[in-house]
Amino acid sequence: MTAPPLGDTEDAAAGTGTQDALHAPAGRSWRALLQPLLIVVAGLGWMLYVENEHLDSIEKRVLAPRYVAQKTWEHIELALASTAIVLVIAIPLGIALSRPRVRRATPLVLGVANIGQSAPAIGVVVLLAVIWGIGFWTAIVALVAYGMLPALRNTMVGLQQVDPTLTDAGRGIGMSAPAVLGRVELPLAAPVILAGIRTTLVLMVGTASIASFISGGGLGDLVTTGVTTQRTPVLLTGCVLIALLALLIDWLGGVATRLLAPKGL
Amino acid sequence: MPDSSPDAPDSPAAGAAPATDRAGIELINVTKRYPGQKTPAVDDVTLTVPVGEIVVLLGPSGSGKTTTMRLINRLIEPTSGKITVAGRDALGLNPTELRRHIGYVIQDAGLFPHMTVATNVGLVPQMLKWDRKRIADRVDELLDLVDLPPDQYRDRYPRELSGGQRQRVGVARALAADPPVMLMDEPFGALDPITREHLQDSLLHLQDELGKTIVFVTHDINEALKLGDRIAILDKGSRIAQFGTPQEILLNPADAYVEQFIGGGQAMRLLRFSRVADVPLQQVPEAAPGDDADAVRDRLGDTGFAVVLDERRRPVRWITAANLDGVTGPVGERGEDVADPIRGRNTLQQALETLIQSDHECVPVVGRGGVYQGTVTLATVQNAIREMRRTAERAGAGA
Numbered sequence: 001m002t003a004p005p006l007g008d009t010e011d012a013a014a015g016t017g018t019q020d021a022l023h024a025p026a027g028r029s030w031r032a033l034l035q036p037l038l039i040v041v042a043g044l045g046w047m048l049y050v051e052n053e054h055l056d057s058i059e060k061r062v063l064a065p066r067y068v069a070q071k072t073w074e075h076i077e078l079a080l081a082s083t084a085i086v087l088v089i090a091i092p093l094g095i096a097l098s099r100p101r102v103r104r105a106t107p108l109v110l111g112v113a114n115i116g117q118s119a120p121a122i123g124v125v126v127l128l129a130v131i132w133g134i135g136f137w138t139a140i141v142a143l144v145a146y147g148m149l150p151a152l153r154n155t156m157v158g159l160q161q162v163d164p165t166l167t168d169a170g171r172g173i174g175m176s177a178p179a180v181l182g183r184v185e186l187p188l189a190a191p192v193i194l195a196g197i198r199t200t201l202v203l204m205v206g207t208a209s210i211a212s213f214i215s216g217g218g219l220g221d222l223v224t225t226g227v228t229t230q231r232t233p234v235l236l237t238g239c240v241l242i243a244l245l246a247l248l249i250d251w252l253g254g255v256a257t258r259l260l261a262p263k264g265l
Numbered sequence: 266m267p268d269s270s271p272d273a274p275d276s277p278a279a280g281a282a283p284a285t286d287r288a289g290i291e292l293i294n295v296t297k298r299y300p301g302q303k304t305p306a307v308d309d310v311t312l313t314v315p316v317g318e319i320v321v322l323l324g325p326s327g328s329g330k331t332t333t334m335r336l337i338n339r340l341i342e343p344t345s346g347k348i349t350v351a352g353r354d355a356l357g358l359n360p361t362e363l364r365r366h367i368g369y370v371i372q373d374a375g376l377f378p379h380m381t382v383a384t385n386v387g388l389v390p391q392m393l394k395w396d397r398k399r400i401a402d403r404v405d406e407l408l409d410l411v412d413l414p415p416d417q418y419r420d421r422y423p424r425e426l427s428g429g430q431r432q433r434v435g436v437a438r439a440l441a442a443d444p445p446v447m448l449m450d451e452p453f454g455a456l457d458p459i460t461r462e463h464l465q466d467s468l469l470h471l472q473d474e475l476g477k478t479i480v481f482v483t484h485d486i487n488e489a490l491k492l493g494d495r496i497a498i499l500d501k502g503s504r505i506a507q508f509g510t511p512q513e514i515l516l517n518p519a520d521a522y523v524e525q526f527i528g529g530g531q532a533m534r535l536l537r538f539s540r541v542a543d544v545p546l547q548q549v550p551e552a553a554p555g556d557d558a559d560a561v562r563d564r565l566g567d568t569g570f571a572v573v574l575d576e577r578r579r580p581v582r583w584i585t586a587a588n589l590d591g592v593t594g595p596v597g598e599r600g601e602d603v604a605d606p607i608r609g610r611n612t613l614q615q616a617l618e619t620l621i622q623s624d625h626e627c628v629p630v631v632g633r634g635g636v637y638q639g640t641v642t643l644a645t646v647q648n649a650i651r652e653m654r655r656t657a658e659r660a661g662a663g664a
Contacts, residue, residue, distance in 0.1 A: 169375030172340055172448075173389055173438065174365030187379045262379035264422030 035251050043244045050233055062225055062234050072241060074217035078136070078208040079249070082143035083201050086151050089144070090200075091193065094155025095181070106156070113152050116145035122210050129214040139208070139216030146207055147200045154196025158189030187262045194260055198253030205246040209238075219245070289446055289478025290314040290337060295346030297332060305344070306332045308502035314495075316445075317476040321489040323526075324499030330482045333503045334448050337480060338367045351445045351478070365389055368447035368477070372454045374435030376423040382408070382434050383419040389442045407437040412467065429460040436468070440475070449481045453488070465491055469610045474633060486527055490515070490538035491612075498523050511538045516656055535653055541616050542609030544649040546630055546639025552584060558592040565589075572629060572637065573600055580606055580629040580637045606631045607641065613649060616641050 050063055061067070097106050116124075125142040132138045162185050170180040186193075212220030219242045226235025291314070297307040307329045314320040322330040335341040337348060339360040348355040355363055376385050386407055387400045395403070405415040411433040423431055432452060439447055453461040465488065472479065483489055489496050490511045498506045498514065500522055507519035515534055518524040550564040550571035565571055565586055573582040573596065584600035592599065606629040607616055619628050620643055627640040 165371060165373065165375050166377060168340065169369070169371055169377075172338060172364060172369035172371065172375075174361050174363075174367075174392055175388075176361050179392070184377055188377075264379045264381070264424060 032255075036248060039244050039248045039251070043241060046237065046240050050237055053233060055233065056231075058229055059231050059233055062222065062231070063237060068222070068237065068241070071217065071219050071221055072245065075205070075208055075219040075242070075245060078139060078143065078211050078216065078218050079201060079204040082140050082147060082204045082208070083197070085140065085144045086147045086200050086204075087197060090148055090151035090196075091155050094152050094193075095159065095186075097152075098156055098159040098185075110149075110153070113149040117147075117149040119145075121146045121207050122213065125210050125214055125216075134214040134216070136211070136216050138214055139211035142210070143204055143207055147203050150199045150203065151196045154199070155189070155193050158192030158196070159185055161192065162188045188265070191257065191261045191265065194253075194257040198250065198257060201253055202246050202250050205249050206242065209242055289316040289318070289351065290480060291347075291349045292333070292336070293347040293349075295333075295336060295343050295348060297329075297336060297341060298344045304502055306502065307336065307343070308504060310346075310503050310505065312497060312505065312508070314478055314480055316478050318494040319472060319479040319481055319492055321481045321483060321493035321496045322499055323483060323486065323489040323493075323496050324503075325484060325526075328499040328501060329503035330484075330499050331450055333499070334450055334480055334482050337446075338364045338369060338448055340364075365392055365442065366444045366446070368439030368444045370432075370435050370439045370447065370449040370452045372451045373428070374423075374431040374452075376431055376434055376438070378423050381420050381422055382413075382426070383415075385423070385434060386438045386441055388438065393442055403441060404437075407440055408434075410440070410471065411437045413437075427460075428456050429464060432456065432464055433467070436471070445478060447477050447479045449479060451483055452481075454483070454485075461488075468492065470608075473608060473610050490534060498526060510543075512543065512653060516653060535650070536614040536617065537612050539613045539649065539653070540609060541607055541611045541613065541630055541641060544613070544641070544645055547627065547642055547645055548639050549627065551637075552596055554581075554597055555595050558589050558594060558596050561596055562586065562589050572603070572640070574637050577634070578637050579635040580631065583625055601625075603629055606635070606637075608632070609638070613646055617643075617646050620646070 047063075047065065047068065051065075055063065093109065096102050097109055121142060124145060125139060128138050128142050132141070166184055166188065167180055170184045171177075175183065208216075208218050209220035209223060210216075211218045212224045219238050222234055222238030222241070226232065226238055290312075292310055292312045295307060295310045296305050298305040310333060312320075312333075322333060324330045332341055336343050337350060337355065339355060343356070350363065350367060376382075377388075380388075383401070383404045386404045390400045390403055404419065408415040408418055413430060413433055418426075418430070418434075423434070426434065435452065439449075453464050456464065469492065481489075481492055483492075493511055495508065495510055496514055497508045498519075500506045506526075507514055507523045509517075512535065514523065514527060515538070518527060549568050550561075550566065552561045552564065552571040552573050554573060554575070561571060561584065570583055570585040572580050573584050575581050580603045582598075582600035582602055584596060588599045589596065601624070604619065604623050604625070607619055608631055616628065620641065627642040629640050630638050632638045
């Protein structure tokens with residue numbers, strides 16, 4: 001393509017080099033799998049190490065693989081459920097707040113979301129437990145309040161940074177307002193929105209630990225048990241698994257972002 | 266395909282009166298007033314864009330030229346007035362529906378970066394619910410039309426194109442559903458001068474074939490003179506300081522504002538911006554390869570030569586009396602090949618250049634499909650210039 005038939009002077013700028021990068025999906029061979037593999041190996045390695053330590057009866061009971069697996073699953077449930085609820089609220093709200101008619105409400109909504117995030121999560125979770133009682137769903141409400149801001153703000157920022165000439169072009173060629181949103185604005189905002197979702201997920205994995213304060217379950221149980229019974233191996237297991245889970249989720253989020261973001265950007 | 270058929274672009278759909286046929290776009294007493302602003306952005310503008318012509322809205326920034334253009338496809342709603350597009354009352358239509366039948370080209374092309382060239386070009390047909398096959402065919406046809414080979418460019422993303430190529434795709438997208446009317450908002454403003462020149466020529470060439478009604482916004486006087494069949498020079502509030510052909514504006518500026526805007530150097534500009542179509546062509550005897558030599562010889566008369574046209578009336582050769590000496594039967598392949606013909610859209614400057622470089626004393630002029638229309642000679646150009654100067658002097662004496 002170095003010599004197009006008409007020899008356009010403007011042709012030189014477009015090279016073939018960028019083409020492959022744009023068309024090939026994120027295929028980076030085995031190295032892409034290195035990170036999750038290391039995380040899983042580290043987790044299993046830690047568990048093996050702990051199992052082979054001289055554990056007393058309390059430690060043995062708490063660190064039994066079945067129990068740890070159950071707590072890990074609870075933790076994942078907490079993170080996924082709260083993230084899902086955050087997204088269901090934050091994305092439509094973010095879209096609505098970027099429409100001209102509702103834009104005036106933006107400072108108010110952002111203010112409320114800010115309170116949710118800046119209030120200490122532990123305080124909120126305890127306060128809610130006093131009001132609604134303890135348990136899984138109370139923990140979820142606290143987590144949702146805590147995680148709303150990043151998802152909401154990324155949705156809004158993502159939509160705001162869409163080049164206005166492109167929305168104008170969309171309208172100009174006869175797209176209806178929903179079509180401009182669905183075919184132009186959301187796809188172009190997708191990378192930023194997806195980054196917001198990824199942040200929310202990681203945030204939720206980390207913060208879900210506090211659910212154990214109100215019997216919400218999760219890996220936080222290992223941490224609190226470790227502290228109250230003064231068993232360091234238990235405490236460390238909880239911390240290590242939460243950290244590894246957060247890393248794993250972050251990696252998954254990265255993969256999803258690469259796959260879901262529209263090509264050509 | 267209900268009323269969206271691209272096969273009859275100029276027919277006033279929805280049963281409009283044929284009287285509106287001659288008006289591509291009409292703005293009648295159109296005003297746009299933004300709340301909280303004392304002076305209207307567009308103040309009582311009345312403007313007619315004849316079918317098949319390029320009307321350039323020319324003015325400094327802040328003159329409301331873009332606003333005026335955006336009123337036509339209702340990206341901005343007028344405060345008062347009447348607008349008709351291709352014979353239909355634009356204000357009575359659904360704006361979205363209206364815009365699908367008006368081509369829209371903006372600066373930097375405004376291509377959607379997450380869609381391939383083919384998707385971008387096919388957007389309007391897709392909204393008009395054409396079937397896949399028809400859209401694909403149309404996309405290839407349009408890419409060919411704007412000189413981007415479909416095989417190479419169809420599946421590329423805008424990022425992989427240069428600025429000029431993007432703008433070509435932008436034009437193809439605007440043409441997709443074959444709208445009778447096109448709006449172009451400084452489409453070449455962000456391009457380098459060489460590319461801009463190139464695309465301006467391409468646009469004129471396209472317009473030669475397609476004959477759209479085009480409103481073209483620019484602040485570049487030379488672009489306006491080159492592209493416009495007519496130019497509307499706008500002052501603040503979209504006041505039309507002068508509306509006329511490039512020649513009229515160059516030779517007879519309506520007021521000091523216009524004079525100041527167009528600047529000096531009128532004489533050279535006249536040559537550069539007057540078109541071959543604006544001067545009377547000279548007719549010479551014609552012949553066909555199958556014609557009998559004797560008959561052609563009779564036809565030559567005083568001229569001494571004839572132009573040989575092929576079966577589609579495209580000029581191919583000059584044939585002189587000398588070529589026919591002693592020939593009987595069909596004239597066939599005799600004579601010398603015609604140099605590249607010029608078009609009505611070409612400037613007198615280009616015609617002059619072709620004439621100077623040509624071996625022959627005249628150059629054929631062709632129209633749509635390369636069909637022969639007449640010839641231009643040095644005398645034609647000279648007369649045209651003389652005529653223009655005379656008009657200017659008359660106007661000067663009148664002032």
